[in-house]
Amino acid sequence: MKKLFAIRKLVVLVSVVLILSFTVLTMAVAESASSPLPVKNVIFLIGDGMGIGQILVARNASVGLDGRLVLETLPEVALINTHSLSDNLITDSAAAGTALATGYKTENGMVSVLPDETPVKTLLEAAQERGMATGLISTNTIYDATPATFGAHTKSRSMYEEITAQFLEKKIDVLLGGGKDRFLPSGVDVGKRKDGRNLIEEAKGLGYIYVDNATALKLAKGNMLLGLFHKSYMNYVLDKDDYGVENVEPTIAEMTEKAIEILSQNQNGFFLMSEGARIDHAAHAVDVAGVIAETLAFDEAVKIALDFAKKDGNTLIIVTADHETMGFDITEPLDYEVLSKMKVTPEYMALQLEKDDKGVFTTESIREVFAEVKHAGITDLREDEIAVIQAVSDKYSYLVGWEIGSVISARANMGSMTTEVRALSPTGGHTANMVPLFAYGPGAEVFGGVLDNTDVARIIATLMGTTLD
Ligand SMILES: [Zn+2]
Numbered sequence: 487m488k489k490l491f492a493i494r495k496l497v498v499l500v501s502v503v504l505i506l507s508f509t510v511l512t513m514a515v516a517e518s519a520s521s522p523l524p525v526k527n528v529i530f531l532i533g534d535g536m537g538i539g540q541i542l543v544a545r546n547a548s549v550g551l552d553g554r555l556v557l558e559t560l561p562e563v564a565l566i567n568t569h570s571l572s573d574n575l576i577t578d579s580a581a582a583g584t585a586l587a588t589g590y591k592t593e594n595g596m597v598s599v600l601p602d603e604t605p606v607k608t609l610l611e612a613a614q615e616r617g618m619a620t621g622l623i624s625t626n627t628i629y630d631a632t633p634a635t636f637g638a639h640t641k642s643r644s645m646y647e648e649i650t651a652q653f654l655e656k657k658i659d660v661l662l663g664g665g666k667d668r669f670l671p672s673g674v675d676v677g678k679r680k681d682g683r684n685l686i687e688e689a690k691g692l693g694y695i696y697v698d699n700a701t702a703l704k705l706a707k708g709n710m711l712l713g714l715f716h717k718s719y720m721n722y723v724l725d726k727d728d729y730g731v732e733n734v735e736p737t738i739a740e741m742t743e744k745a746i747e748i749l750s751q752n753q754n755g756f757f758l759m760s761e762g763a764r765i766d767h768a769a770h771a772v773d774v775a776g777v778i779a780e781t782l783a784f785d786e787a788v789k790i791a792l793d794f795a796k797k798d799g800n801t802l803i804i805v806t807a808d809h810e811t812m813g814f815d816i817t818e819p820l821d822y823e824v825l826s827k828m829k830v831t832p833e834y835m836a837l838q839l840e841k842d843d844k845g846v847f848t849t850e851s852i853r854e855v856f857a858e859v860k861h862a863g864i865t866d867l868r869e870d871e872i873a874v875i876q877a878v879s880d881k882y883s884y885l886v887g888w889e890i891g892s893v894i895s896a897r898a899n900m901g902s903m904t905t906e907v908r909a910l911s912p913t914g915g916h917t918a919n920m921v922p923l924f925a926y927g928p929g930a931e932v933f934g935g936v937l938d939n940t941d942v943a944r945i946i947a948t949l950m951g952t953t954l955d
Contacts, residue, residue, distance in 0.1 A: 524616075524949060524950050524951025524952070525755075525800060525801070525802045525927060525928045525929055525949050525950060525951075526754075526755035526798070526800040526801065527618075527749075527750070527755045527756050527757070527758075527795075527798065527800065527801040527802070528609070528613070528755075528756075528757045528758070528801070528802045528804070528946060528949075528950060529742075529746070529758045529760065529791040529794075529795065529801060529802070529803050529804070530586075530609070530757070530758065530759045530760070530804045530946070531557075531742075531759075531760050531761075531762070531784070531787060531788055531791060531803070531804065531805045531806075532583075532586065532632055532759065532760070532761045532762070532805075532806060532807065532808055533557075533761075533762045533765050533781065533784050533805070533806075533807045534579060534626075534632060534761060534762065534763045534764075534765055534766035534767075534807065534808055534811075535765050535766025535767075535769045535770070535807060535808070535809060535810065535811030535812075535916070536762070536765045536766075536781060536784070536807040536810075536921065537807060537809075537810030537811070537814060537917075537919050537921050537922075538810075538919075538921075538922055539810070539813070539814030539815040539816065539901070540765055540769060540777050540781055540810075540811075540814050541555065541557070541558070541781065541922070542815075542816055543774055543777060543778055543781075543814065543816060544777065544778045544781035544782050544785070545558070546816065547778045547782075547822075548778070548782055555781075555782075555785045555788075556785050556786075556788045556789040556792060557784075557785055557788045557805045557924050558924065559792075560788075560792070560803065560805060560924035560925055560926040560930075561925075561926060561930065561931075562924065562925040562926070562930045562931055562932075562933045562934060563922060563923065563924055563925075563933075563934070564922070564923045564925075564933045564934050564935055564936070564937050565920040565921070565922060565923070565935070565936045565937070566806060566807075566920055566921050566922070566923050566936075566937050566938070566939050566942060567920055567936065567937070567938050567939060568582055568585075568807075568808065568809045568810070568918065568919075568920070568921060568939050569591075569918060570582065570585070570591055570592065570593065570594050571591040571592050571593050571601065574593070574594060575918045576809075576911070576912075576913055576916050576917065576918055577594060577808070577809050577913075577916065577939075578594040578595060578631065578643075578809075578913050578916065579630070579631035579632050579643075579766070579808050579809070580592075580594060580595050580596055580597050580631040580634070580635060580643040581593060581594045581595070581596060582808035582809050582939060583597070583598075583631050583632045583634070583635030583636070583808055584596060584597065584598045584599075584606075584635045585938075585939035585940045585942075585943065586635070586806070586808060586939055586942055586943055587608040587609055587610070587635040587636045587759075587943060588606040588607060588608050588609070588635070588943055588954060589606075589940045589941075589943035589944040589947065589954045590606045590940060591939075591940055594912075594913070595642055595643050595644075596640075596641055596642070596643070597631065597634045597635050597638055597639060597640045597641075597642070597643050597645075597649065598634075598635045598636075598638065598639045598640075599639050599640065599641055603641050605639035606639075606954070607954050607955070608635065608636050608637070608954075609636065609757060609759075609943055609946055609947060609950070609954070610622070610636040610637055610656075610658065610757055610759070611656070612947055612950065612952040612953070612954060613756070613757035613950065613952070614656070615952065616754065616755075616950065616951065616952055617752075617754035618752065618754050618755045618756050618757050618950075619659045619660075619709075619748075619749040619751070619752035619754070619755075619756040619757075620637075620656075620658050620659055620660075620749070620756065620757050620758070621658065621659055621660030621661070621662075621745045621748070621749050621756065621757070621758040621759070621760075622636055622637055622653070622658055622660070622661055622662075622663075622758075622759050622760075622761075623660070623661075623662045623663060623738065623741045623742060623745055623758070623759070623760040623761060624662075624663040624664070624760075624761040624763050625663065625664070625719070625720045625738050625761065625762060625763045625764050625780075625783075626663065626664060626665075626719050626720070626761065626763030626764065626767075627646075627663060627664045627665025627667075627668070627716075627718060627719060628650075628653070628661050628662065628663035628664065628665045628714070629646045629649040629650045629653070629665050629668055630643070630665070630763065631643045632759075632761045632763065632808060633663065633759065633761060634649045636759050637649075637652065637653045637656060637658050638652035638653060639652070640652075646665075646668040647668055647679050647680065647681055647683075649668075650665075650668050650669055650685055651683070651685065654685055654688060654689055654692065657692060657710070659709060659710050659711070659748065659749060659752075659756075660710070660711045660744075660745045660748055660749055660758070661711070661712050661713070662703075662711070662712075662713040662715075662736075662741040662744070662745060663713070663714070663715070663720065663741070664714065664715060664716035664717070664718055664719050664720040665714060665716070665717075665718065665719075666686075666698070666714040666715075666716065666717045667717045667718060668685075669684075669685040669686050669689075669714060670684055670685070670686060671683060671684055676717035686712070686714070689710075689712045692710070693708075693709070693710050694708075694710040694711060694712040695707070695708040695710065695711050695712070696711075696712045696713075696714075697711070697712075697713045698713070698714055698715060698734075699715065699733065699734045699735075700715070700732075700733055700734060700735060700736040700740060701733060703715075703736050703740065703741070703744055704736075704740070704744070706744065706748075708748065709748065709751060710748075711744070711745075711748055713736075713741070713744075715734060715735045715736060716735060719763075719764070719767070720735050720764075721735055722764055722767070722768065722776055722779070722780065722831045722833070722834070723737075723764075723776075723779040723780055723782075723783045724775060724776055724779045724828075724829065724830055724831050724834075725830055725831055725833075725834045728830055728834060737783055737786065737787075738760065738762055738783055738784055738786070738787040739783065739786035739787045739789070739790050741760070741787075742758075742760045742787040742790045742791060743790045745758050745760070746758065746790065746791070746794050750794070750798075755800075757950070760787055760791070762780060762781070762783065762784030762787065764776070764780045765777055765780040765781050765784060765807075765811075766811050767780075767833075767884070768780050768831065768891075769811035769812045769814055769915075770811055770812060770884075770888055770908075770914055770915050771831070771832045771833065771884075771887045771888045771890070771891030771892070772812055772814075772888075772891045772892050772894075772895035772896075772900060772902045772903075773828070773831055773832050773887070773891040773894075773895070774825045774828070774895055774898065774900055775825055775826075775828035775829075775831075776828075776831045776832075776891075777814065788803070788805055791803050792926060795926060795927050800927075800928060801927050802925070802926070802927035802928060802929060802930060802946070802949055802950075803924075803925065803926040803927050803930075804923065804924075804925050804933075804942070804946065805923070805924040805925070806921060806922065806923035806924070806942065807921040807922075808921075808939075809916050809917070809919075809921065810916065810917045810918075810919035810920075810921055811915055811916055811917070812902045812903045812908070812915045812916075812917070813901070813902055813903045813917045813919065814900075814901065814902055815901035815902070816901065817899050817900065817901040819899040820898060820899050820900060820901075821897070821898040821899055822898075823898075824862070824864075824894065824897050824898040825894075825895075825898045825900070827859065827860070827861070827862055827863040828861070828862060828894065829860040829861075830860060830861055831887065831891075832886075832887035832888070832889075832890035832891035832894065833883055833884050833886075833887035834887075835855050835856075835861050835862075835887070835890050836883040836884075836886035836887045836890055837883050838851070838855045839851050839852060839855055839875075839886070841879060845879055845880060846876050846879045847875060847876050847879045847886075849872055849876075852867065852872050852875055852876070853865075853867055853872075862894050864894070864897065867893075871893045874889050874892075874893060874905065875889050875890060875893065877889075888905070888908070888914075889905060892904075892905045892908075903915050903917070920936070923937070923942065928949070929949040932945050932948075932949070933945065
């Protein structure tokens with residue numbers, strides 16, 4: 487009985503705290519009277535896996551430790567807790583995206599539904615209710631977890647056919663990224679859909695302009711735009727020249743610029759989510775050069791958004807991450823010499839390896855690939871390093887890349903999770919580290935202190951003059 491009373495007391499206390507914090511939030515929002523509410527446009531830039539360590543290596547490699555990336559110049563900063571529902575300290579991109587898109591926590595793997603599969607309203611849907619134009623961009627497949635959580639509701643992040651179909655049903659005005667395979671039926675081009683639908687043709691029927699390369703993207707005019715630039719993930723920034731696709735695959739900055747150009751035609755404003763997805767992928771492989779290149783490319787997109795917001799005067803910019811990946815950090819003995827040789831990603835190196843008739847990577851090909859100057863230029867590989875790579879001979883090339891990247895970064899004394907701990911991690915190396923949030927624009931001063939990822943969605947909704955419930 488005493489325990490029950492204690493629980494009741496706790497419930498009352500929690501309710502009071504919740505009401506108080508809501509009041510404070512509303513007051514804080516109302517106080518930003520310098521600009522009229524609601525804010526007209528929202529540009530939400532998410533660097534997947536981009537923690538403070540990822541930002542610091544990118545800063546140090548570009549403008550130096552005393553310089554600032556564009557994203558670091560945004561005036562308001564907060565720290566964000568990223569854990570997913572229950573006692574799951576470590577989130578995946580689906581649960582984290584759901585929190586950022588809807589203000590609700592859910593289980594890992596779920597896309598904007600609660601654990602009982604009830605769908606919850608997303609910021610993108612709230613924007614549509616307000617008559618705003620909407621857009622999603624990712625350097626991953628456009629149907630991957632982060633964009634999916636803004637534009638779809640599925641019990642699993644791997645329901646790609648369902649996710650892409652929901653994007654079109656919602657008539658999201660701009661969709662740009664990789665993932666052409668799930669827009670086409672199997673048997674047609676790179677198509678993998680089992681339901682026989684051709685969503686590219688369907689999109690054209692709905693009024694979308696369709697483009698599949700960077701040049702066409704630049705020239706595109708209209709109100710609705712579908713751009714699919716790769717059958718799967720778009721290539722890493724570092725690998726584009728090696729595959730000769732610089733003119734095929736636009737940068738995230740180019741996609742963001744075009745999306746703003748198209749969406750800003752709407753008199754009621756727009757909501758755009760643009761994801762630098764491959765920061766996370768490079769971080770999983772402890773690919774420092776890759777993280778630097780992807781983070782700097784993402785920062786260029788932030789610059790495009792910020793330039794627009796400064797001119798427009800009624801645009802809110804939010805830059806944050808969904809979670810941190812691999813516990814990335816700069817150490818005292820970090821050897822930039824080793825890292826600076828990397829002009830390709832470890833995944834690119836993985837794809838150059840040759841197998842023997844037992845399906846195992848040959849020692850000679852491993853030595854050759856590592857010795858190549860623009861790769862790592864490492865000519866003294868040890869037996870144990872070769873064994874680690876041979877042990878994953880039957881795995882996907884990106885997983886082989888994880889081991890290659892770990893070998894190189896260990897030689898450079900990079901601070902990160904070990905390959906053994908990563909192997910035990912269901913997310914493949916995400917951490918519970920808080921991630922930074924940077925904000926600019928009307929009402930941005932509401933962001934500050936330590937927030938939960940669900941707070942971010944709710945604050946944005948309030949500033950947009952909408953609600954998520
Ligand atoms: Zn990840």
